[in-house]
Amino acid sequence: MHPDCERVLLSEEEISAKVEELGRQISLDYAGQELLVIGILKGAMIFLADLVRKITVPTYLDFIDVSSYGASSESSGVVRILKDLDYSIEGRHILIVEDIVDTGLTLNYLVDNLKSRDPASVKVCTLLDKPLRRVEPVAIDYNGFIIPDEFVVGYGLDYNEHYRNLPSIMVLRREVYMKGE
Numbered sequence: 737m738h739p740d741c742e743r744v745l746l747s748e749e750e751i752s753a754k755v756e757e758l759g760r761q762i763s764l765d766y767a768g769q770e771l772l773v774i775g776i777l778k779g780a781m782i783f784l785a786d787l788v789r790k791i792t793v794p795t796y797l798d799f800i801d802v803s804s805y806g807a808s809s810e811s812s813g814v815v816r817i818l819k820d821l822d823y824s825i826e827g828r829h830i831l832i833v834e835d836i837v838d839t840g841l842t843l844n845y846l847v848d849n850l851k852s853r854d855p856a857s858v859k860v861c862t863l864l865d866k867p868l869r870r871v872e873p874v875a876i877d878y879n880g881f882i883i884p885d886e887f888v889v890g891y892g893l894d895y896n897e898h899y900r901n902l903p904s905i906m907v908l909r910r911e912v913y914m915k916g917e
């Protein structure tokens with residue numbers, strides 16, 4: 737366990753079993769179709785890399801980079817696109833892949849933004865859902881785990897860009913993020 741963390745919330749084994757289950761369900765639901773997976777940089781990167789290898793329908797990838805947290809554990813409330821998609825999504829079946837839905841501001845913004853580009857369909861898959869913090873409602877089609885209102889890091893999730901490479905998901909000690917705020 738990392739010394740800045742107080743406990744392991746989800747082990748590597750729990751995460752990989754869930755990723756496999758999500759991949760199986762997505763493959764069943766999109767049978768006979770092509771899927772365009774859109775990863776939200778950077779947090780979703782590690783989940784997405786594992787998830788797409790469990791999907792058996794023809795799958796394409798694109799990435800969009802948005803940011804609302806910066807060097808904080810609280811959302812600024814303003815979502816900014818730092819890097820847009822490389823390709824048009826018109827007429828394609830889109831699956832947005834996120835690491836976590838917290839306030840819902842990031843996903844709400846993205847779903848509206850991507851729907852305005854006329855895709856054939858838009859669905860959302862997130863590994864983690866923290867419903868106690870929701871500010872705006874978000875429809876989630878595939879959800880890995882519902883988690884309590886604690887700041888978590890690892891498996892792609894950061895605090896101020898640290899801890900993304902930890903293999904499990906851990907609760908960050910409050911004193912670590914209170915220091916910077």
Ligand SMILES: O=P(O)(O)OC[C@H]1O[C@H](OP(=O)(O)OP(=O)(O)O)[C@H](O)[C@@H]1O
Pocket residue numbers: 776777778779780802803804805806811834835836837838839840841842843893894
């Ligand atoms: O539901 P919300 O309150 O909007 O929070 C969730 C979003 O915040 C984090 O991203 P962040 O903006 O920190 O960028 P990152 O993915 O590069 O860490 C996380 O990866 C989600 O995209």
Ligand code: HPA
Pocket residue numbers: 805836838886887888889893894895
């Ligand atoms: O709990 C979290 N951890 C890391 N990044 C986040 N972005 C929103 N909530 C979180």
Ligand SMILES: [Mg+2]
Pocket residue numbers: 779805893894895
């Ligand atoms: Mg982040």
